[in-house]
Amino acid sequence: MPTSFHQSVIDEFRANEGKVxxxxxxxxxLLLTTTGARSGISRTVPLGCVRHEGALLVVGSNxxxxxxxxxxxxxxxxxxxxxxxxxxxxxxxxVPAEGxxxxxxxxxxxxxxxxxxxxQARTSxxxxxxxxxxxxxxxxxxxxxxxxxxxxxxxxxxxxxRGQLRQVRAGTExxxxxxxxxxxxxxxxxxxxxxxxxAFCQALEFHxxxxxxxxxxxxxxxxxxxxxxxxxxxxxxRTVARIQGELAALLVRVTVSEPERFRQELAAMSTExxxxxDYEEEVLLPLLADVPxxxxxxxxx
Numbered sequence: 001m002p003t004s005f006h007q008s009v010i011d012e013f014r015a016n017e018g019k020v021x022x023x024x025x026x027x028x029x030l031l032l033t034t035t036g037a038r039s040g041i042s043r044t045v046p047l048g049c050v051r052h053e054g055a056l057l058v059v060g061s062n063x064x065x066x067x068x069x070x071x072x073x074x075x076x077x078x079x080x081x082x083x084x085x086x087x088x089x090x091x092x093x094x095v096p097a098e099g100x101x102x103x104x105x106x107x108x109x110x111x112x113x114x115x116x117x118x119x120q121a122r123t124s125x126x127x128x129x130x131x132x133x134x135x136x137x138x139x140x141x142x143x144x145x146x147x148x149x150x151x152x153x154x155x156x157x158x159x160x161x162r163g164q165l166r167q168v169r170a171g172t173e174x175x176x177x178x179x180x181x182x183x184x185x186x187x188x189x190x191x192x193x194x195x196x197x198x199a200f201c202q203a204l205e206f207h208x209x210x211x212x213x214x215x216x217x218x219x220x221x222x223x224x225x226x227x228x229x230x231x232x233x234x235x236x237x238r239t240v241a242r243i244q245g246e247l248a249a250l251l252v253r254v255t256v257s258e259p260e261r262f263r264q265e266l267a268a269m270s271t272e273x274x275x276x277x278d279y280e281e282e283v284l285l286p287l288l289a290d291v292p293x294x295x296x297x298x299x300x301x
Contacts, residue, residue, distance in 0.1 A: 018086040031084040037077035064122030079195040092132040151288035236276040243269040
């Protein structure tokens, strides 16, 4: 739970379109909602933010304390976060910057808000700089121009999942092609690949849980003869989930200590998932083509 002070800032922020007084008066402020790394509980904190070339940055200063703040550990475990800034409220991917990029962004943050330099001087740990990458549906590659049916919606989600998986694989291959990896100088995959992979796994897990819990049972009630189809799809979900679990185990640490094994597991998941999505579309899209989306609101009598 937020402290009483943090909760008062959160309440004031939401009541005044992102404007607050006190120590945050006049500064750029956002609300960051993360999911607890161990608890799975959503937690919201008010944070100062810095704008840079259209992106939002937050710094894990923890007032110069010796440890990273709790919200930073949460987003390492679950990179998909919720951001409130001004009157906007959106989902984002949280990616900590590394190496020269981190140095560049931290220097920018200090120019905008010199207090971050003071916090860095108080501790030996490098203060993390996290880029919050906005990800909205209209930015999804290949999105249908209009989503009018449940078939359109399912295809939109599948297209997004395929695109995200391609990005993760492309980033992984780019890493393996880098001079550092070829020379054995880089022992693990970068945070950007790690965060994107974890975010993809989060989204895929949510999608499959929604299908198993709602979509498939609803269709099965009207098409009982498709019982074997849904048994096959559920089995494929379990196969993909097993591979996801193996990937997640490799991603427990901040960097991947076994990059070649990670690469192999990622290739296996890509093959299984694409075959699964192809089969799901072949069977389900014709059944969902006449189901309106979003669902019509129930009539009030």
